[in-house]
Amino acid sequence: MKIELCNLSGYKIYPANGRTFVSKDSKTFHFLNSKCESLFHQKKNARDLAWTPICRKIARKGISEEVAKKRTRRTVKYNRAVVGASWEAINARRTEKPELRAAARAEAVSKAKEKRKGEAAKKKVARANAPQGEKFNKNQPRAATKVSRSGR
């Protein structure tokens, strides 16, 4: 069973449908139905008949959906620098290895500790060397300075 194509409309003709016409010059034409057959004998051109797939293809009908599907939008990634940090600095931080980061952090922590120790030592020294009279007396009468609670 061969599935023919209608000579006029271009539709598929399944078995038990349609008619075949053999012209005087021995050309065979297949028609889907009497509509197509009649139009053929009226010598109509399929390109002028708006409902045929041939005409629709020429007028580019029903193609827009396919075209829209094919287009996929891709987001492009940009490497942007921020005020205060150049792109190289950002990239360096990003690609930093965790061990390095931990080591740097530990170093910073130890440095800070040392600094604090140093300051504390300095303070102690300063306090020891300060004159005696300047020791704070708890029992001194308070100055008449009022600190309002509301903080104005």
Place this chain on the structure above:
Amino acid sequence: MIQLKSRLTVIDNSGALVAECIKVLRNARWAEVGDEIVVAVKKARPISDKTSASLSAAKIRKGDVRRAVVVRTKKEIRRPDGRYVRFDDNACVLLNNQQQPLGSRILGLVAAELRFKNWVKIVSLAPRVV
């Protein structure tokens, strides 16, 4: 659907051009593809003495009564797969009394129904069978 008075084109080289059906050799009114009919030749090619020697023995003249088989009809033929085929004209091939084609060649195509009605020689002579 060939009946009395139907005109058919003769598509062999017997010399006849147009034949008119005068009898359907079937117990029916109409003849279809593969049916035998009796025809009267209405138009024939002019016969000159020169060509007569090269032609087949039978000389067909206008007014001859011969047998013929219908090979193409304008009325559609139903095929077993449900499709219908129809030709642009009615055509026949002339036969002799032994049901053999008179001409030696067939010009144009014939319907495939002839094969199933045992007109094997005509089918083999035909350039194209549809």
